[in-house]
Amino acid sequence: EVQVVESGGGLVQPGGSLRLSCAVSGFSFSSNWMTWVRQAPGKGLEWVANIKPDGSEKYYVESVKGRFTISRDNAKNSLYLQMNSLRAEDTAMYYCATGGYSSVWWGQGTLVTVSS
Amino acid sequence: QSALTQPASVSGSPGQSITISCTGSSSDVGGYKYVSWYQQHPGKAPKLMIYEVSNRPSGVPDRFSGSKSANTASLTISGLQAGDEAEYYCSSYTTNTFLVFGGGTKLTVL
Numbered sequence: 368e369v370q371v372v373e374s375g376g377g378l379v380q381p382g383g384s385l386r387l388s389c390a391v392s393g394f395s396f397s398s399n400w401m402t403w404v405r406q407a408p409g410k411g412l413e414w415v416a417n418i419k420p421d422g423s424e425k426y427y428v429e430s431v432k433g434r435f436t437i438s439r440d441n442a443k444n445s446l447y448l449q450m451n452s453l454r455a456e457d458t459a460m461y462y463c464a465t466g467g468y469s470s471v472w473w474g475q476g477t478l479v480t481v482s483s
Numbered sequence: 484q485s486a487l488t489q490p491a492s493v494s495g496s497p498g499q500s501i502t503i504s505c506t507g508s509s510s511d512v513g514g515y516k517y518v519s520w521y522q523q524h525p526g527k528a529p530k531l532m533i534y535e536v537s538n539r540p541s542g543v544p545d546r547f548s549g550s551k552s553a554n555t556a557s558l559t560i561s562g563l564q565a566g567d568e569a570e571y572y573c574s575s576y577t578t579n580t581f582l583v584f585g586g587g588t589k590l591t592v593l
Binding site: 402404411412413414417426427428429462464467468469470471473474475476 | 486517519521523528529530531534535540570572574576580581582583584585586587
């Protein structure tokens with residue numbers, strides 16, 4: 368059974384930093400693209416970033432470029448999202464998902480709230 | 484990066500068929516086969532229903548089908564059931580950034 372579990376969300380002040388983690392099991396993690404998607408309260412899905420299996424290519428939505436960094440540790444079957452210079456508009460549920468162009472397996476999300 | 488355009492809402496009665504459209508451009512929907520559709524119930528994670536325009540993952544009923552014409556992709560649900568009531572999102576590969584989602588369509592089963 369595939370399991371995708373995010374962690375690391377919480378309340379942070381504007382300008383602060385947070386590191387999200389995603390642990391994956393029951394899935395060929397090291398052979399697959401991985402993706403972060405977010406959803407602001409009451410809003411739609413927004414693709415944030417994804418990363419190639421070997422970590423050599425990374426892509427970001429324009430609004431997070433230069434502030435967020437996606438990374439992975441294939442030895443630990445884990446995906447990360449380092450979020451710096453956080454803004455109120457980054458407040459959202461952050462989902463980790465398998466795949467690049469489409470995502471079969473999703474976690475339940477971790478909530479990030481940026482507020483003073 | 485603008486989201487793909489979806490109708491805000493659609494509705495249908497049990498047993499009927501509905502179609503949700505997803506309009507983009509030649510840089511995304513029209514130019515590539517990487518169009519996906521997701522179903523999301525309130526408070527739940529999205530579920531992949533269609534990938535690569537018209538393929539269904541294992542376990543998705545064949546009542547769900549996808550297609551594409553020019554810059555518009557479509558999701559058709561036949562034999563509507565109460566459990567199909569949810570928000571539906573399309574996504575597509577895009578040359579601009581990599582991936583883009585539609586704004587979402589709320590399906591109401593009357």
